Amino acid sequence: MPQFFLNKRLIILLVSIIILVALIGFSLKQREELTWPEQFVKDTVGWAQTLVSRPAHYLAGFFENVQDLQNTYEENKTLKSKLNELAQLKANVQSLEDENAKLREIVDKQEALRDFESIQATVIGRNPDRWNDLIIINKGSTSGVEANMAVITPTGLIGKVKNSRQLTATVQLLSSNDTTNRVSAEILGDEKVYGQIEGFDKESEMLLLKKIPYEAKIEKGQLVQTSGLGGVFPSDLMIGTVEEVVPDEYGLTQTAYVKTSADFYDLEHVMVVKRTMTQPKLSDMMGEEEEKE
Template identity: 35%
Template sequence: MFKLFNNKRLFILLITLVAFIVLMGFSLGQRKTLSWPENFVRDTTGFVQKLFYKPAGYIAGLFEDIGNLHDLAEENKRLKILAAQYARDAAQLNFIKAENEGYKKDLKFTKAQANLYNYEYHIANVVSVTTEPSNNTLVIDLGAKDGIRLNMSVTSIDGLVGVISNVSNFTSTVKLMTMLDIYDPNSQPPIAGTVFNKEDKTFGMIERYDQQTGRLIMNKIPVGDPIAKDDIIISKGTGGVYPRGMTIGTVEEVKKGEYGLTSTAIIKPAAGFQDWKELFVVFTEERVE
């Protein structure tokens, strides 16, 4: 009886070993399909992983997005600062470029005039402008400390503007040519004028500014004077106030004067008498200290 029991146990063990070897060989061999237990285990595992993976992925993505938003906010802040700095720098650059262009024009003007008439031109900034009809003046930032004296001529790039009528230590007042009127005792002296490239043939006195037409009136032009329309009028330099060669304006019309003994020229001023930022005070040789 005991021997039969031992044989049965040995038989079961042998069968189990054979089944294990067969199963191992079956598992290690190349197969195109999985067995149903393998499919069951794999599907169950995949389903459970899917249940946990998606929520975990959403949560991880949420924290990642929050971190990205913070980074984007910081980057946006930096970009705004850079944009503001760029706008400021661009505005500064444009201002400097415009200022340099103005200085180039000023330098070209002063060199050309200095070479022609041996004058010194001191650049002055306009401080204020008074446009009252009875007091058409402006104030510049040069004064006695800079060598400014009464009756010095002031010009723009375009043409003669006026004369110095009052001087303090640091500023000076310029009486504009729009105040020119020989019948006004407070007016600056009339301007002896001639025509550019006809200096030895033409002469006249610019005596007043017509407030209604905005034109200068040049009288006492001798009969037979070759002055004509579109001629450029410049200062002749006589009289001791206005230097020679200052551009006054352009002749628009020449007509007979009173009694037909002289002619009168209507002159459009070269200077515009507005929107000035910089002007030039003319230092003639005898005035330079």
């Protein structure tokens, strides 16, 4: 009797394995339609997934919307404070402009180093081999563009006109390796500090502001702009901000690394600046006077 039950169990196990293999083979077979048990199981599982996933998605979306609202509130608060500061700054600038105009009328002064006229131009050429040196613009001598005129973007100074033809002009960028490409500059602070832009450091991609007095206290973040004392550029053209200050090799002056405010890599629309105040002769600035008998 026990042997019979043992054989019976073995038979049931073998039959079960055969049925399982058959079902597996049947399920792996490519069919156009599912059987009703398979369809029932599939529909039941899909319905259960939908029942669970929808509330989960709604709950996750709710918390995400709350977070977005909180972020929007913080951004709105920050923007409102910036707008208030901008309005106050605009009012201060307008007040200073009115005051400046009245003072000019009092002293009968019509010109200033900051006054200039701008000529709109578009960059039409740039040599990949000299990407950081030169650009070609679509305005030339017929539009009033002359050599040594400053060239700027809305964010700051980028260089000067190297040469001008009738319809085009070549602009030498401040990032050029030409050591003769110099700009008289000033560092804004409690006291103005003057120096000279001489060269470009390729490793840090910053301008070198040299000949700063050794005793001058310069801090990171101070603004650098043209001084107007070089005889070519008008004053108050933004150049950049001070990133680092180091003593020169002899320890007599300091050199500041200046991060440019303009993006030299992507230049499309520029303005050529024509200084309205009379420019001094180079010989006069160098002390070379002609003797007259």
